[in-house]
Amino acid sequence: MRNxxxxxxxxLPGYVDVVLPRRLDRSFTYIVPTELxxxxxxxxxxxxxxxxxxLQGVVIALHHRxxxxxxxxxxxxxxxxGETSLDHVLTPAQVELSRWVAERYAAPxxxxxxxxxxxxxxxxxxxxxxxxxxxxxxxxxxxxxxxxDEMRLLARLRRRPKGIMERTLLQGDTSSSVTALRALVRKGxxxxxxxxxxxxxxxxxxxxxxTTGLSLPxxxxxxxxxxxxxxxxxxxxxxxxxxxxxxxxALLLEGERATRHWCLVQAAQATLRRGRRxxxxxxxxxxxxxxxxxxxxxxEQAMLLHSGLSVKEREAAWQAARVASATIVIGTRMAVFAPxxxxxxxxxxxxxxxxxxxxxxxxxxxxDVAQERARRDRAVLVLAxxxxxxxxxxxxxxxxxxxxxxxxxxxxxxxxxxDLKAYGRDSSAGTVLTPPLxxxxxxxxxxxxxxxxxxNRKGFAxxxxxxxxxxxxQCDVCSVALTFFRHRSQVRCHFCGRAKPVPDHxxxxxSLKLEPVGSGTExxxxxxxxxxxxxxxxxxxxxxxxxxxxxxxxxxxxxxxxLDIVIGTxxxxxxxxxxxAAFVAVPDADAGLHIPDFRSAERMYHGLVDAAxxxxxxxxxxxxxxxxxxxxxxxxxxxxxxxxxxxxxxxQAFRQLLQYxxxxxxxxxxxxGTAEPSVxxxxxxxxxxxxxxxxxxxxxxxxxxxxxxxxxGFAGVAGESxxxxxxxxxxxxxxxxxxxxxxxxxxxxxxxxxxxxAVLRTREELERESRQGALRFEIDVDPVSMT
DNA sequence: AGCACGCCGACT
DNA sequence: GTCGGCGTGCTC
Numbered sequence: 176m177r178n179x180x181x182x183x184x185x186x187l188p189g190y191v192d193v194v195l196p197r198r199l200d201r202s203f204t205y206i207v208p209t210e211l212x213x214x215x216x217x218x219x220x221x222x223x224x225x226x227x228x229x230l231q232g233v234v235i236a237l238h239h240r241x242x243x244x245x246x247x248x249x250x251x252x253x254x255x256x257g258e259t260s261l262d263h264v265l266t267p268a269q270v271e272l273s274r275w276v277a278e279r280y281a282a283p284x285x286x287x288x289x290x291x292x293x294x295x296x297x298x299x300x301x302x303x304x305x306x307x308x309x310x311x312x313x314x315x316x317x318x319x320x321x322x323x324d325e326m327r328l329l330a331r332l333r334r335r336p337k338g339i340m341e342r343t344l345l346q347g348d349t350s351s352s353v354t355a356l357r358a359l360v361r362k363g364x365x366x367x368x369x370x371x372x373x374x375x376x377x378x379x380x381x382x383x384x385x386t387t388g389l390s391l392p393x394x395x396x397x398x399x400x401x402x403x404x405x406x407x408x409x410x411x412x413x414x415x416x417x418x419x420x421x422x423x424x425a426l427l428l429e430g431e432r433a434t435r436h437w438c439l440v441q442a443a444q445a446t447l448r449r450g451r452r453x454x455x456x457x458x459x460x461x462x463x464x465x466x467x468x469x470x471x472x473x474x475e476q477a478m479l480l481h482s483g484l485s486v487k488e489r490e491a492a493w494q495a496a497r498v499a500s501a502t503i504v505i506g507t508r509m510a511v512f513a514p515x516x517x518x519x520x521x522x523x524x525x526x527x528x529x530x531x532x533x534x535x536x537x538x539x540x541x542x543d544v545a546q547e548r549a550r551r552d553r554a555v556l557v558l559a560x561x562x563x564x565x566x567x568x569x570x571x572x573x574x575x576x577x578x579x580x581x582x583x584x585x586x587x588x589x590x591x592x593x594d595l596k597a598y599g600r601d602s603s604a605g606t607v608l609t610p611p612l613x614x615x616x617x618x619x620x621x622x623x624x625x626x627x628x629x630x631n632r633k634g635f636a637x638x639x640x641x642x643x644x645x646x647x648x649q650c651d652v653c654s655v656a657l658t659f660f661r662h663r664s665q666v667r668c669h670f671c672g673r674a675k676p677v678p679d680h681x682x683x684x685x686s687l688k689l690e691p692v693g694s695g696t697e698x699x700x701x702x703x704x705x706x707x708x709x710x711x712x713x714x715x716x717x718x719x720x721x722x723x724x725x726x727x728x729x730x731x732x733x734x735x736x737x738l739d740i741v742i743g744t745x746x747x748x749x750x751x752x753x754x755x756a757a758f759v760a761v762p763d764a765d766a767g768l769h770i771p772d773f774r775s776a777e778r779m780y781h782g783l784v785d786a787a788x789x790x791x792x793x794x795x796x797x798x799x800x801x802x803x804x805x806x807x808x809x810x811x812x813x814x815x816x817x818x819x820x821x822x823x824x825x826x827q828a829f830r831q832l833l834q835y836x837x838x839x840x841x842x843x844x845x846x847x848g849t850a851e852p853s854v855x856x857x858x859x860x861x862x863x864x865x866x867x868x869x870x871x872x873x874x875x876x877x878x879x880x881x882x883x884x885x886x887x888g889f890a891g892v893a894g895e896s897x898x899x900x901x902x903x904x905x906x907x908x909x910x911x912x913x914x915x916x917x918x919x920x921x922x923x924x925x926x927x928x929x930x931x932x933a934v935l936r937t938r939e940e941l942e943r944e945s946r947q948g949a950l951r952f953e954i955d956v957d958p959v960s961m962t
Numbered sequence: 963a964g965c966a967c968g969c970c971g972a973c974t
Numbered sequence: 975g976t977c978g979g980c981g982t983g984c985t986c
Binding site: 226227228 | 964965966
């Protein structure tokens with residue numbers, strides 16, 4: 176406003192906005208002390224006073240005068256810059272990427288900035304105790320010149336030779352006690368001891384697994400083998416061209432693991448030849464190690480970066496990436512944020528792996544962040560998988576990505592589908608142990624060959640299905656399995672919350688044999704052991720495999736031929752058992768379909784494809800037996816015919832019809848708290864606010880009140896921007912999670928931007944008006960699991 | 963998120 | 975009395 180000569184002469188910004196690594200949406204404004212003016216840049220790491228503590232934050236904006244949001248008085252000053260070395264400056268690209276994550280996933284920027292900051296050791300909190308010294312314990316009469324307050328404190332401490340915590344000691348009246356206590360310490364009557372206490376409270380529960388990150392046993396190294404020669408040629412041409420193009424491009428690579436490994440090595444080497452660097456992201460720690468082994472086998476050094484490493488090791492990896500001494504970085508989802516410049520290739524290995532999605536705030540999906548990074552860095556993005564996600568197939572179809580499918584049709588086992596409806600009708604374990612299944616096991620055992628049984632344990636939700644035809648009661652609107660509540664004798668859709676009495680007959684065949692699903696399958700292991708008492712049976716699931724070492728132990732047993740039958744869940748596929756079993760069986764393929772999740776068919780199909788890969792090629796006698804009550808299901812048909820496109824096309828049609836991802840964007844809202852009525856009230860209120868938003872923004876009401884039939888799709892004509900649909904609220908399937916009641920709301924929108932804005936605005940309002948802080952409102956953009 | 967502060971209740 | 979466990983409110 177006014178031109179003050181003094182200011183005109185010194186145009187250095189005197190104020191900065193700082194983002195702090197906390198769950199706070201706002202940034203905070205600080206005064207730059209004169210001696211630091213001119214040294215501060217955007218991305219600069221600074222130490223600032225925040226409440227009672229000093230925190231490291233990141234400068235995101237510079238100002239010449241206090242910005243409008245800042246309080247008039249009471250601005251504090253920056254304490255210092257984190258040293259002047261480059262380590263303490265984030266590049267604009269890193270700051271921007273964290274902001275993108277914050278926006279994309281409706282997460283506080285403060286939480287997201289942590290993703291791009293170098294890992295730091297969690298400072299141990301100290302808990303102060305005070306103990307009486309020998310001198311202090313001596314006869315009271317010998318203490319002269321000790322004040323009244325000091326005497327009182329000392330008397331208390333003398334009764335407690337093990338000492339008293341500071342918090343207890345200074346409870347209530349403070350100032351006088353503090354000085355008295357200080358005096359006692361000064362006089363040597365009392366000592367202070369700082370016992371280190373584990374970092375406070377609710378840190379991530381995972382125990383630190385100490386793995387030697389950099390040296391891998393050779394057995395862990397995955398193999399890399401080229402696809403058929405024509406395809407190998409094609410890959411080399413494609414990847415060379417893309418890398419040379421020096422711009423963003425995206426490829427979808429489908430193939431078996433060894434093929435993908437070979438393609439990865441080729442792509443990485445092509446990238447390195449051009450003087451650019453490589454980032455590989457994968458779902459789990461073991462796989463990261465395996466990929467490092469693949470590179471080691473061809474003489475390329477790769478740097479590992481994952482949560483299994485200690486903070487120190489992670490810090491070192493981060494540093495190595497920054498100074499460009501690491502040309503290949505391999506890691507789990509956190510690695511997408513590694514500071515790698517001159518990035519030429521971003522490879523997502525197992526792009527459909529659900530563990531790429533972070534389940535804590537910020538709930539980012541590493542595949543999507545990888546894509547954004549590649550785009551910003553003008554790098555080549557490769558999404559690789561044995562069974563790509565429908566999201567990626569849609570991108571291919573829309574011309575956003577080029578697909579390379581390298582499959583050797585002679586590699587698969589002989590596939591046999593068994594219709595369970597033809598065998599027994601009771602729900603005992605015996606039902607799924609059909610004669611063909613038992614014969615298959617017996618044959619393999621006789622030839623001393625390996626048997627694998629893949630169980631989809633995830634299917635054991637409380638869901639009804641028909642004992643005769645296998646159909647299950649579904650929500651008319653959402654087409655997901657209805658959850659069965661025995662005590663209320665109700666079924667309820669966990670998507671839209673609609674409830675109705677338990678149907679008395681099957682919706683398809685009118686049979687009266689509706690029963691809870693999976694009741695017999697649980698004991699299959701027992702039944703197998705009983706039937707083949709001499710076989711050596713191993714179990715591979717979440718309970719038996721807790722650490723990578725457990726997986727290695729099972730591997731060793733297998734390699735030594737000490738196991739005849741392996742029974743396991745999804746965990747089987749982490750063992751790298753490809754083409755090892757003569758007989759692979761899926762006793763109850765439909766189990767996974769009963770999860771009330773629109774992706775359950777996709778997961779089932781992926782499981783079947785992976786199971787098939789465990790079997791030897793048909794030419795070597797490999798067999799896969801799939802048992803189902805739904806032999807006409809598109810996942811089964813596609814598997815049996817080897818025509819993946821059959822599955823993809825039908826599943827895409829289904830998703831499009833019902834307006835599910837990837838055709839729409841979904842946002843899951845979670846309301847939780849300790850008192851059920853207020854949680855339910857808040858959840859309903861959120862829905863009302865959202866509907867109000869949509870209403871006022873679009874000028875037309877949307878359908879979908881409780882119990883009112885609503886169209887499955889959107890109102891409006893295709894092409895127009897349609898209104899978001901709001902489903903729910905419905906109590907979360909396991910209504911109580913860690914002592915909290917949870918309700919869920921789903922927002923279905925054309926694009927995630929539209930939904931996000933409304934969700935954020937309404938949450939703000941909700942938080943303002945709900946004075947009870949016990950309530951928590953969480954947002955999950957693009958949720959990957961519906962439970 | 964983390965921290966202080968205050969209140970409750972379990973265990974000496 | 976001691977101390978852990980929450981709920982609440984605040985952070986330039």
